[in-house]
Amino acid sequence: MEGDTFSGLRNGTQVDTKVLQSFQKNFVQVQTILDQNRLLINEINQNHESKIPDNLSRNVGLIRELNSNIRRVVDLYGDLSSSFSKSMEASSDGDSSLRSDGKAGMKRFRS
Template identity: 75%
Template sequence: MNKSVIEMEGDIYPGTGNGIQVDGKVLQTFQKGFVQVQNILDQNRLLINEINQNHESKIPDNLSRNVGLIRELNNNIRRVVDLYAGLSSSVAKSREDSSEGDSGKSGQKRIRSG
């Protein structure tokens, strides 16, 4: 059975790539991005709980407060989308930089039979 791997800073990790080399800077960018995403998602969980409690209470002030909470939730979702877009761009740029560095090589992918 063939397993694909991602090589990170010389180490090999199970993944979905085909032996993709990832430098330390790209790895740091991913780690930072995923920490930011997780923090926002944790905040969203709290916002959703508060929105639900306010809705269930049917208290006019609480229902009015939900308008601002839902706005904050929507902004957080936009931030998560932007962070993922940035991470995607980082991967694309890293792959472009990597393939430019390999320009002296044949440019053809080696296919291994399993």
């Protein structure tokens, strides 16, 4: 089907739209978590500056949440990296102009 692939990569490799949608979904998740982290860090800083015992003890939970979010971001980027590698391997299997080292080879066409 014509609308099922996207050929916007520099080397002309076609990428399935499902792969692109997956990348976009993961990037949106990462951005959402990073936005949450920014808010958490701001709250942690405010609590620290206040030096109020209750606020300082609340920071323990906030820092745990921040650490958990960072682990989630690392996992999401790992998933993205793995998905990207797999999609590039799959697309290069069908493209004889890509060598095993991942570099584009010179392909000559007759007119």
